[in-house]
Amino acid sequence: MNSSIESLLKIAAEKGVLLEPDALRELSRENDAVLKLSSLIERSETPPLVITATMLSATDHPGDGIRGAGQTVGHISSVPSPPRVLKDISGNSTATGNVRDFSRYFTDRFRSIKKILLRRADMAGAIPISKVLHWDRDARIIGIVNSVRVTKNGHRLLEIEDEEERCTVLLMKEKGFDTVLKDEVIGVHGRMSRDKHMMVAQTIVRPDVPFNRDIESTDTSSRVAILSDTHIGSKTFLRKEWDDLLKWLKTSPEARDINYIIVSGDLADGIGVYPDQEDDLEISDVYGQYERVSQYFAELPDWTRIILMPGNHDAVRPAEPQPTFHGDIRKMFGSEVTFVGNPSTLDIEGRRVLSYHGRSFDDVISSIPGLTWEKPIEAMVELLRRRHLAPIYGEKTPLAPEHRDYLVIEEVPDIFITGHIHSYGLSDYRGVRLVSGSTWQSQTSYQKMKNITPVPAKMPVVDLADLSMNVVNFSNRYTSERKLVKE
């Protein structure tokens, strides 16, 4: 440990404050680290419990308030530091797309979700498929679903596989099992049929999210706003609603605590994404579209950290996980912007935030009866239950065979954000806050043809202190009265 780190830790210990690893790292790089730390502690009436990197960046601008645990002294008018990235493919992609890559990818998916399943009490004692084939007692097994077939009597036959062996699982129609998707990893309780040809399932177990997760309130005053699917460059971009949004963000007292804005994909409309898209474009050059995105986003308030993630319309590789934007695009933006890949897991002031654009909804909604484009939240719950963001392989969602499956939801997030549906939604599933971003684009001719009615110009906001949520409405119905409706 170098001497500067040692003396910083000593001061922190003397004053009874904790130093976040990021803050320590940042401080240790500075020449006047000791002075900076002391003054940060002394400036507050009651010393903060934890010193974060965000607080350090606030002290770089004398006159700004310092916020720490146990106190709120004004607002920071500088941009908060970038959130800590917990999981993101950006810079880590190794996929070449050969067959070996795919088999390794699915093995990683199987192992990661098996681990989650084995934490469940109802999956304790699960045995390998190779063993169960000769058993004549009830057993629990775990496998990835290779195929789902429906028999002429309406029963379903799954072929599931673990790392050594495969077997057929019978889902009797009468038992009313819910939909099992190809390529999802499931647990099965059941018993081999007498002829040992197949396992007759009693129960299907999903990794799911545990009940009763404790959510502790924190003392932050920061809130996170979620924008999605701005589709800048399209003729149907809602300029007026966007201007109203900007005005509100800059002038409303309620917006002063919005320190983070996450944009969960489809920033630009892109080119060649759907048939005859050129007819719908105002800007037909892809770089021109991002120039415009950067102009619009530069107008967002200067106290917000802007987190940008690509979606299926953006100029990055379509296969998921999508690494973030190329340097040519990133350099168009200011330092208040943080670029992440799709999906990304971030630590924002102590909250685990999972953001995913949502391309896989195309596949999940068409595969699970009852799901619709109007109800994004229900589709999000199906992903959480399966602990995977894009369970189905080989349909509309292209997947890149990375060395590990970045789409597995290994840790349960506090906040789960998606876009893509162009309709907003806010809900809670076993303590996980679910947020579907809206869109800033009205109905395109393509959507009209597909019978998709967007619900644009709504901005969900999540309070990081207690995870309460609200929506600020900028859609035309209300803007005529200049009335902002909270829902």
Ligand SMILES: [Fe+2]
């Ligand atoms: Fe979109």
